[in-house]
Amino acid sequence: MISELPVAMITLVCLLTLGVGAYGLRLSRHTSDFYVAGRAVSPRRNASAISGEYLSAASFLGVAGLVYDKGLDMLWFPVGYTVGYVVLLVLVAAPLRRSGAYTLPDFAEARLESQLIRRLSSLLVVAIGWLYLLPQLQGAGLALQRVSGAPAWVGGLVVTVVVVVNVAAGGMRSITLVQAMQYWLKLTAISVPAFVLVAVWFHAGRPSPQPPNPTWAEPGGGFGASGHALYSTWSTLLALALGTMGLPHVLVRFYTNPDGRDARRTTVSVIALLGLFYVFTPLYAVLGRAFLPHLAPGDQPDTIVLNLPLAASPGTLGQVLAAVLAGGAFAAFLSTASGLVVSVAGVIDQDLLRRRLARVTGNDASSINGFRIATGLAVVVPYAASRLVEPLGIATTVGLAFAVAAATFAPLLVLGVWWRGLTTVGAAAGLVVGGVSATLAVGLTILAGPFDGWAGVLLAQPAAWCTPLAVAATVIVSLATPRHIPAGTVRTLIRLHTPESVLPS
């Protein structure tokens, strides 16, 4: 099933990305004589940009693969990816925007007035970003291997190089328009083949899906392999619902909103756009069960989206659809990876590298060079890791990144926005407890797992115990150290919660 068409499509997507990156600065400017300042980014366009960056390999390939492989239970994944924005909307969207923070460490510093918390947050942002990049690069390797037969390391390397060139050259930084187009590109790439495939399915006499085992379509069947389906379901849902707000590339986009009200409107649009996208991905899993009940040996379930067209319609139509899907998948790898690399590199540059670099070079290095070095670091480390560790499945690894975010930033953000009693010591305790427990669980699962029994379930699904643990640590330590409530707490909270409309203009 190897063919030139999908490879050509992937090459086209990569070249297009590089081209838009090179010319991107022109797109990002509005040239006009007057009244340009009124043209802020509208909530809808910003929502497209957020969705474009957010829909990663996990959404494009991983969800269908999981549902195909394990069962309908896995539909909780797309539900969770979307519900994350509902939680974000209700609890933190507007206050985060009003805080004026550009990155998560910025928010930590603004709220808690402490450099220690800022540094802790920076470390966590880098850890979460790397963990999130890992499956993107693995997925790219998988996809390219599937369509071209190239070794698995090639796809990851292609994404790495394109992203580094693009980001370091200054394009693709946070060009809202480009990322917004990415969403529509991905939606087209997933929906048009889906419609065609459904038509093919009708034409073929509507073959019924063949479950691999009787529990495939049952609730609890998909998570049942561990023997603790209920716990796994809840833990996954909790991780995805609370993790979204702690992802490094999400807050950065909220900064583009002019005020808190627009931040809320943006979030509502994001929920609609994501919901629309996730209507299509499970289709591939179910059609896959109908057309391709048994994967060829050596194929990962994650490739089902790419395998399906040729299985359903061998010939030119299948080739074209496979090419469109491969292109869409690569667009997903590239846009998510760019967004993450920009956020992670920004944090590495600002909080971890700049001062050291200045000391070594005696202030010779310009800030641009620092950012370039940071970009290299931000993507080379996860690429090396993607070569060393064995793939766990794209959506599963992404789920782990969400779990770490849920156990660290979710308590910090929610308590930071809503609780006056939060102290610096309490926040630090929460970050350390949540961060250490979640990264240990995730690290063990990725490096040495999966394990059997309750221990294995708890390590593979850490959110349901790490998050309450982190919240408890934050609250108890805060209550025990009332002297360390930051001096500006009341002022900060007033600023976070006052709607712009009541301020005098």
Place this chain on the structure above:
Amino acid sequence: MSGHRLRRMVRGVHLQTALVVSAVWSTVLLLWFLRRRQRTRGMVTEADRATYETLHTASLAAVEFRDGLTEHGSERAGRHLRTVLGSSAVAVCDRIGVLAWEGAGADHHVRQARAHADTCLESGRTVVLGQRDLTCPEPDCPVRAAVVSPLLTGDVVVGTLTAYGPQISPGLVRATEELAGWVSAQLDVAEAGRERTRAMEAELRALRAQISPHFVYNSLAAIASFVRTDPERARELLLEFADFTRYALRRGGAFTTLADELRNVERYLVLEQARFGERLGVSLLIAPEVLPISLPYLAIQPLVENAVRHGLAAKVGPGHVTITARDRGSEAEIVVEDDGVGAVPEVIQRALDNAPGGDDPSASVGLGNVDARLRQVYGDDHGLVVETAPGEGMRVSFRVPKYSPNVHASP
């Protein structure tokens, strides 16, 4: 080799690698910790150690007075002050009441502390209070005598530092006096900081006043020329003028958003175009992502005014001003360029160096002021960068971080 065995091996290798890596890391951390400990705890005598500890405690207290004599700061500093003095209790009062009480007897002596400070506040001299002045019904209470020393800012008594104990030794009197003197020095530093902020604010007000006279005169004259020929345009220009003055003369916080600042620049340029007509061309290239950034109020308009007044007004033939705002990751870069007559770099250098009180009125009134304010808010590496030569036009640029603590736009 079967896939299963390969899996096994890969996993085995990584568990070992992980163990080795973590072992190496823990050793490195342990060595670093020990070295640091050795460096700090090395060979010191008892006397040295006492000195270091006193100095350390004092520096902890010093931080709390950086905002001046406040209740919050005094409360947090109280513990350290008591450690330095070694007294049973310490109180800090200002002219109105008790700011902090640290130590024994907090429940029943706090209310008297302000009364104890009376004599000292009036005389400005250290006062010792004995058993007669301090009656206490509780037999176990160690608060029996006190030393009250004045806290001064400049020559003004702003508060008192009181040390309480069972009895007062001459040593404690001396220590309290010295400590009060040291706290006064911290308060002076805080006052100097506030003074600097006030000076900056005064400068900002001065800048508001400065942009007005020439511009107001020229704009009104230009508008007047349209009143008969094009009343509709005259009306629009007058409204722009009204909005411009409201923004430029507003009483508000020191920060605004880039969107508001640019809107004001646009109004300014509309009014200048009314005067220069076809001679003044303008382009704005703005990345929409950077519009919500907070930055010091009136940071761009003076640069544009400088480009128009000093760059283009003197030029023969049409000129062009370009304003660019680019997204640079965690910062935004703002550039104001003109193709006017330019300037001798040394003149600009002098204008920037002499700020705020630059006495060269001809060039760049606003440049020095904007530069000084940017440096004050964001640090020395965020000042103006000016590139110019005679006849070559001028390019003024600066970078604004998207987030900076304490920078919040107020409408």
